[in-house]
Amino acid sequence: MNQWQNFTKGFIKENAVFVLLLGLCPTLAVTSSAINGLGMGLATTFVLVASNMVVTSVKSFIPDKVRIPSFIVIIASFVTIVELVMQAYTPTLFDTLGIFIPLIVVNCLVLGRAEGFASKQSFLSSMIDGLGMGLGFTFALTLLGSVREMLGNGSIFDVKFATGDAILIFILQPGAFIVLGYLIALINKLRKTT
Amino acid sequence: MAKKVKSSFINMVLTLTIITVVASLALGSIYNLTLEPIAAAKKAARERAIKLVLPSFDSLNSLMVMIPLDPSLTGQGNGDQDSLEFHRAFENGKCIGIAVSTFSNQAYDPTQIQIMVGFLPDGVIDSTVVTQQKETPGLGTKMTGDKFNGQFAGKNPATFKLFVTKDGGQVDAITASTISSRAVCDALRRAYRTFESYEKEGGTE
DSSP states (O other): OOHHHHHHTTTTTTOTTTTSOOSHHHHHHHTTSHHHHHHHHHHHHHHHHHHHHHHHHHGGGSBGGGHHHHHHHHHHHHHHHHHHHHHHHOHHHHHHHGGGGGGGTTOHHHHHHIIIIITTSOHHHHHHHHHHHHHHHHHHHHHHHHHHHHHHHSEETTEEOOOSOOOGGGTSHHHHHHHHHHHHHHHHHHHHHO | OOOOBOOOHHHHHHHHHHHHHHHHHHHHHHHHHHHHHHHHHHHHHHHHHHHHHSOOOSEEEEEEEEOOOOTTSTTOEEEEOSEEEEEEEEETTEEEEEEEEEEESOSSSSSOEEEEEEEOTTSOEEEEEEEEOOOOTTTGGGGGSHHHHGGGTTOOTTTSOOSBGGGTSSBOOOTTOHHHHHHHHHHHHHHHHHHHHHHHTTOOO
8 A cells, every 4th residue: 555545545435434433423513514524623633643653653662451541641642732732822723623622532533543553554654644534534524514504504614605594403413413324325325336 | 563562560560651751741841831821812812802892991900899699599609709800991091891701600511601791881781702612513602603792782781681582581592502592691690780789889980
């Protein structure tokens, strides 16, 4: 597998949300609008790349039986650092993304990539994997958020295109499950035909 | 492919100790480094909020004012604080309004919501701005929008009932977010109640 394939696999072939079904809790919780999906995706991407890089660098020193607690401590530290630094130097961005940051710790996508990929592969591959999977995750969340926002609020990225009442249920929690189900079906259909 | 390190009691304990020590050192130093910028950013945000809710002013005087007990809620107290922060704003030595930093613990998310509300000396609300909330994205978060906040501007709580219409008041709730809307009303009532009692004691002169 070359690095280009390594990078692109996260978008469709091994997409975290649509195919691996990893990290669904934040996916369902925050995608009530396109901008929320994009924000959560980008914050996760950053943590994913950083934790993949650290995990792959220390992998040869960590005894097998304690690898999972070690990875969790590394990921949690990273998330806290990101939160503190954002709060201090980019307060406006923190106001928008701040509520999603603590959610990243419990995102099994991050731990899944640390355990399943970065603990076995080289530094460069792990970094590219983190970036590809993260952007694929961002793509999935933004798509889900856009569909829910269009149906539930008649707007996309806060730009109104329809007047009157929209189908509110798509913004509420059940809407997340309904839209995600249809999107997974669609992506599976696409994967089978190509 | 890295070869796996054999796990023994000694190296497991050592590894976990080293990782946690390094992580705590990193977190501790980052916390110390960011402590001042975070405080500065919060102060700047508070000042921005005060500027948003009041007409222009040249100096500011901050003080804490006790919240009087709500007679309609016997025995329920004031939430977890007993006073609110008042920012009296002056233009050429004359008090032109008071920005009150109020709160409510009755929002949908257990996190306290905080609102900066600007009162003109006669008790009319100049405008309001939500400074902290963690409501449901896309629903309760609309409390920060102009459509909901705009309805408070220019209203005097002495005559304008700060309850959502469902509860017999005059505030239009956010669709599907009655709880969040109620929390905002609760915060504003607390601010006005405190403002009123402060005035009685000869507040704005």
